[in-house]
Amino acid sequence: MKKLILAVLILGTVQIAAAQEEINWVDMNEVEALMEKEPRKVLVDVYTSWCGPCKMMNNTTFSDPQVVKYINEHYYAIKFNAEGPDPITFKGQEYRNDNYDPSRARGRNSTHDLTKAIAPVNGRIAYPTIVYLNEEFQILSPVQGFQKPEQIMPILSFFGEDAYQEMEWQEYIEQNR
Numbered sequence: 001m002k003k004l005i006l007a008v009l010i011l012g013t014v015q016i017a018a019a020q021e022e023i024n025w026v027d028m029n030e031v032e033a034l035m036e037k038e039p040r041k042v043l044v045d046v047y048t049s050w051c052g053p054c055k056m057m058n059n060t061t062f063s064d065p066q067v068v069k070y071i072n073e074h075y076y077a078i079k080f081n082a083e084g085p086d087p088i089t090f091k092g093q094e095y096r097n098d099n100y101d102p103s104r105a106r107g108r109n110s111t112h113d114l115t116k117a118i119a120p121v122n123g124r125i126a127y128p129t130i131v132y133l134n135e136e137f138q139i140l141s142p143v144q145g146f147q148k149p150e151q152i153m154p155i156l157s158f159f160g161e162d163a164y165q166e167m168e169w170q171e172y173i174e175q176n177r
Contacts, residue, residue: 023067028114034076035076035137040074043071046128048108067152074160075156082115082119084097095117098110119144128145131143
């Protein structure tokens with residue numbers, strides 16, 4: 001009986017610790033310095049304050065223990081407000097949101113120039129978009145739409161383990177079913 005109680009306590013402690021683990025989100029302005037010390041892929045969560053699927057992804061996918069662990073081990077993760085007011089310097093170029101309207105801060109606003117530079121797919125911007133970058137900050141792929149943990153994990157490993165350098169996405173998926 002003591003062993004059973006001990007096992008339940010240990011299991012409960014492990015589950016609580018896993019549930020409390022979070023993605024180590026970094027600021028766009030600090031990632032270049034981090035990259036000099038330890039090069040990694042970069043994941044940019046391009047979101048907006050009004051986007052329901054963005055909030056769902058943050059509360060489910062980005063809190064899943066397996067996703068959290070993988071991202072923290074293989075990526076620098078950045079949250080980027082696609083309609084935010086702050087100027088951002090990325091790869092030596094400044095990006096702005098000159099049409100930002102503070103009176104619309106809680107709703108739809110103008111699109112930040114960095115969003116326009118990194119997040120379009122076929123000329124269209126949607127939220128959420130996860131943009132994957134390599135260690136030289138080159139765009140590997142923007143992936144639009146809400147993703148469950150089981151949907152994002154293959155994408156994370158495809159880029160995180162450099163499989164994209166050896167094969168196309170479809171081939172990777174077929175090999176990893």
